[in-house]
Amino acid sequence: MLIEVTQIPPEGLDVALPTGELDLGESAGVWDGPASVQAAIRLSRSGRGVVIGGTFEGDVSLICSRCLEGFRFRTHDRFDLYCEVELPVPPDDERKLDEDDLDVTYLEEGRINTDHLLRENILLNLPVQPLCREECRGLCPQCGANLNLGSCGCQTTRTDPRLHVLRKLR
Numbered sequence: 001m002l003i004e005v006t007q008i009p010p011e012g013l014d015v016a017l018p019t020g021e022l023d024l025g026e027s028a029g030v031w032d033g034p035a036s037v038q039a040a041i042r043l044s045r046s047g048r049g050v051v052i053g054g055t056f057e058g059d060v061s062l063i064c065s066r067c068l069e070g071f072r073f074r075t076h077d078r079f080d081l082y083c084e085v086e087l088p089v090p091p092d093d094e095r096k097l098d099e100d101d102l103d104v105t106y107l108e109e110g111r112i113n114t115d116h117l118l119r120e121n122i123l124l125n126l127p128v129q130p131l132c133r134e135e136c137r138g139l140c141p142q143c144g145a146n147l148n149l150g151s152c153g154c155q156t157t158r159t160d161p162r163l164h165v166l167r168k169l170r
């Protein structure tokens with residue numbers, strides 16, 4: 001959904017985003033397909049920008065970093081940010097970003113893209129190395145069998161499953 005900043009009334013605007021599939025973009029092997037989320041956002045104007053507070057809740061299909069099986073991950077969080085309306089910048093003006101600028105998002109053409117906003121905040125909330133469960137046994141380094149389904153019979157000394165992840169990254 002695109003929200004025009006000029007259409008936000010002085011008293012603010014509450015938006016309940018329709019429940020549905022949200023395209024999360026490139027997965028990099030961490031998640032699998034779109035997320036199914038519910039979200040509510042409150043927008044209010046402030047100075048040259050907009051203060052945005054939101055909450056979201058839903059499911060993301062993640063890929064376990066040990067056994068590579070998909071699983072549902074329940075995610076919920078809230079976020080607060082400030083979007084500044086972009087001003088035309090002369091091309092020779094080398095803008096220096098200081099730390100205060102890091103949580104400022106510049107709006108494109110005076111519009112807020114709620115899908116983009118949600119996507120960023122959901123991705124920030126995902127585990128770096130998703131696990132289907134804490135005690136996931138991962139894959140057999142020799143035959144690739146999913147050891148959660150039982151022993152494959154390979155003669156291996158049991159290795160730390162975290163090593164499989166290192167192997168994959170190489």
Ligand SMILES: [Zn+2]
Nearest residue numbers: 064067132136
């Ligand atoms: Zn797993």
Ligand SMILES: [Zn+2]
Nearest residue numbers: 140143152154
């Ligand atoms: Zn095996």
